[in-house]
Amino acid sequence: MTALLFGGMVLYSFGFASFLFSALPADQAGPLLRRAFPHFYVFVIGCALAGVALTASIDRTSALILGLIAATALLARQILMPAINRATDTGNRRRFGGFHTGSVLITLGHIAGSAAVILRLSA
Structure with missing residues (x-):
């Protein structure tokens, strides 16, 4: 489950987007990504929560990491x-940049966290 989470996040973040x-063109790609992101987060939350359920009895640290991924994805x-979307809609590039950077850092943290869980569970 964690490998699916990791692979899905990497594929979406670095491949699909x-x-x-x-x-x-950017004016078509942006709205399409905007429609896809809620589904991406549901995928992350669902996989992370399934991972929590599957690892809680064997590795509490892994379960905690996956739980944090689910909570921060929510x-x-x-x-x-929604804040990113409001900034885009109002043309506030500065706010968009800050919020977007935050979302990228969160996703990179999720990828790193899921990689750490994979490594923990493979040891």
Whole structure:
């Protein structure tokens, strides 16, 4: 489950998003990504919570990491993503830049956290 989480986040972040902006004009790629992100976060939350359930009895640290991933993905989906969308809608590039940087850092943290869990569970 954690490998699925890790792979899905890497593919979405570095594959799908990059592909959209290389294949479509920015005015089309942006709205498409905006529609896809809520689903991405549901995927992250679901995989992370399933990982918690599967690891809680064998490695509490891994379960805690996955629980933090789920919790911060929920916050990103419910709070950060709407703030990014509002900044985009109002043309506030500075706020968009700050919020977007925050979302990228959160996702990189999620990728690192899931990688750490994979390494812990493989040891």
